[in-house]
Amino acid sequence: LRGRGAGSGEAVASKAADEAVAALMAKEKDKAAVAHVRLHHHILKTCGKLMAGDVASTQGEAQKIQNVLKLVEDGVATENEYGWLPIPAMITLARLLNAEAARPLGKFSDARKEIELAMKACDGALMVLGVLPEGGDAVAAAEQERAKLEKEAKEKPPAVVASPEPKSPAGGSAKTRASPRKSPRSKPAPAASPAASADQEIELRQWVGSETDLAYRTAADAGPYLFLRMYLLQSLVAIELTSTKLNSAAQRAERMRAMIEAYPRTLRRCAHEADMAEGYVLHSLGKFHDAAVRFSAAADLAEAFGTPAGKDIASVCGALSELADGSPEAISRALDLVRPVLTRHEEMIAAVNANENEKDLGAAPNCVHQAAALFVSGYATLRQGDASQEAKPKLSKALKLAHSQCCNHQLVAQSLSLIGGIVLDARGGDLSQSLDMLQSSFTLSKAQEDMPAQIGCLVSLLKLHKLKGSDKEEQDALRSYHARKAGAYETILKTALEDEDRLKRLTAGAQNVDEEMEPVEEEFDE
Numbered sequence: 001l002r003g004r005g006a007g008s009g010e011a012v013a014s015k016a017a018d019e020a021v022a023a024l025m026a027k028e029k030d031k032a033a034v035a036h037v038r039l040h041h042h043i044l045k046t047c048g049k050l051m052a053g054d055v056a057s058t059q060g061e062a063q064k065i066q067n068v069l070k071l072v073e074d075g076v077a078t079e080n081e082y083g084w085l086p087i088p089a090m091i092t093l094a095r096l097l098n099a100e101a102a103r104p105l106g107k108f109s110d111a112r113k114e115i116e117l118a119m120k121a122c123d124g125a126l127m128v129l130g131v132l133p134e135g136g137d138a139v140a141a142a143e144q145e146r147a148k149l150e151k152e153a154k155e156k157p158p159a160v161v162a163s164p165e166p167k168s169p170a171g172g173s174a175k176t177r178a179s180p181r182k183s184p185r186s187k188p189a190p191a192a193s194p195a196a197s198a199d200q201e202i203e204l205r206q207w208v209g210s211e212t213d214l215a216y217r218t219a220a221d222a223g224p225y226l227f228l229r230m231y232l233l234q235s236l237v238a239i240e241l242t243s244t245k246l247n248s249a250a251q252r253a254e255r256m257r258a259m260i261e262a263y264p265r266t267l268r269r270c271a272h273e274a275d276m277a278e279g280y281v282l283h284s285l286g287k288f289h290d291a292a293v294r295f296s297a298a299a300d301l302a303e304a305f306g307t308p309a310g311k312d313i314a315s316v317c318g319a320l321s322e323l324a325d326g327s328p329e330a331i332s333r334a335l336d337l338v339r340p341v342l343t344r345h346e347e348m349i350a351a352v353n354a355n356e357n358e359k360d361l362g363a364a365p366n367c368v369h370q371a372a373a374l375f376v377s378g379y380a381t382l383r384q385g386d387a388s389q390e391a392k393p394k395l396s397k398a399l400k401l402a403h404s405q406c407c408n409h410q411l412v413a414q415s416l417s418l419i420g421g422i423v424l425d426a427r428g429g430d431l432s433q434s435l436d437m438l439q440s441s442f443t444l445s446k447a448q449e450d451m452p453a454q455i456g457c458l459v460s461l462l463k464l465h466k467l468k469g470s471d472k473e474e475q476d477a478l479r480s481y482h483a484r485k486a487g488a489y490e491t492i493l494k495t496a497l498e499d500e501d502r503l504k505r506l507t508a509g510a511q512n513v514d515e516e517m518e519p520v521e522e523e524f525d526e
Contacts, residue, residue, distance in 0.1 A: 053368035135262025
């Protein structure tokens with residue numbers, strides 16, 4: 001569902017679900033007995049709101065998810081025949097959505113905590129299935145497990161066998177020693193040594209380290225966890241980049257690529273997210289041309305296997321990387337990328353507004369994507385030199401969306417910074433208004449540890465104080481603060497650029513997975 005954009009009829013379906021769950025809750029006195037249904041309901045509602053980009057309305061649902069999630073995790077929820085996802089997958093998805101609702105607000109500590117818990121549940125489930133999430137040597141994994149079991153067996157004291165042995169009701173020995181790992185197919189052997197028990201279990205366990213290994217067993221069990229793990233890593237990349245942890249973000253992006261390389265067919269629907277993550281990292285490292293290439297690859301993959309919304313946001317990000325070049329040709333390429341996205345959004349909004357009797361806002365474009373497209377379009381127009389006529393209205397609209405619905409503090413800060421700069425450059429503009437905008441932008445950016453944004457604000461504030469004629473002491477203090485921030489950021493950037501091999505891998509993108517991504521005839525998508 002991620003990035004797909006809500007479809008027609010969502011409002012009607014959501015209302016019907018609300019009524020059904022309310023009726024169930026009124027009928028069932030034991031709230032724990034319907035916890036799984038309630039969690040499913042809250043997850044779907046939150047997912048729908050995030051699909052629409054409406055982060056503002058998810059805050060109430062996030063707390064409801066936490067409350068019901070505690071019942072499920074603590075085992076209080078009554079077991080019943082209601083089936084949806086396996087419990088670890090349900091927990092992982094719930095925590096991912098909570099993190100995605102907290103991240104735009106700059107609540108990175110809360111988001112990281114949710115992601116860490118979700119990753120633990122996800123990796124635990126994959127370990128039980130014997131799946132290496134980022135690929136690897138399945139034989140080596142089996143050997144490592146064999147060695148571990150043998151060591152555990154040797155360290156464990158041998159069982160003491162009494163003579164004569166008391167018999168269990170079933171006729172077997174009551175003191176027969178269990179094997180270190182139990183399997184439905186393993187049988188207790190009274191004379192088995194610890195090493196023999198370990199050997200027997202290892203022979204039964206098959207590890208998966210690639211798509212080829214996965215083909216010999218059902219991918220249905222591992223698929224949901226692999227998908228969720230990709231999106232957990234993607235969310236971490238976004239958090240780390242916003243908070244200027246470039247090294248960590250690059251490492252997460254590489255892990256996403258490792259997953260795609262290992263399971264290209266299983267993960268092809270979200271393969272473009274790996275290209276997006278690489279593009280984000282490269283852009284943050286100042287490799288704008290390479291970033292634009294990765295965003296272009298992401299747009300192609302999203303068109304082939306993903307969603308129209310995925311292609312749109314990839315095009316918008318590619319336009320932003322082109323703008324960093326600054327040349328007239330690059331600005332023209334940026335506008336060519338973003339204009340079709342704006343046109344599609346306008347058509348979708350017009351279709352929603354055409355039905356005056358029953359507007360289905362769920363069919364409108366994702367408001368985060370709208371705000372991002374308007375921001376990049378306004379920025380491109382600003383770089384062309386048309387600040388007041390076109391750039392400011394687009395940026396103002398982006399700011400309104402980012403603030404009221406998206407609750408995206410990073411986008412709010414960037415929009416405020418550009419608009420404040422426009423007012424400042426107008427010379428005859430209101431310097432107090434510009435100062436308020438720039439200070440608000442700086443405060444938001446500092447709270448998120450977004451150093452590039454802080455530095456950009458400080459440059460504009462220095463210019464403003466010079467025009468305003470502020471005291472020399474005040475200007476010198478601001479100049480010194482800017483120099484310290486710029487120096488600290490330069491150190492972070494330099495450190496992240498030291499690993500040249502990693503840069504080459506990020507730039508290269510996918511390697512030899514195109515054929516693996518081709519769908520097979522018997523597959524059904526829905």
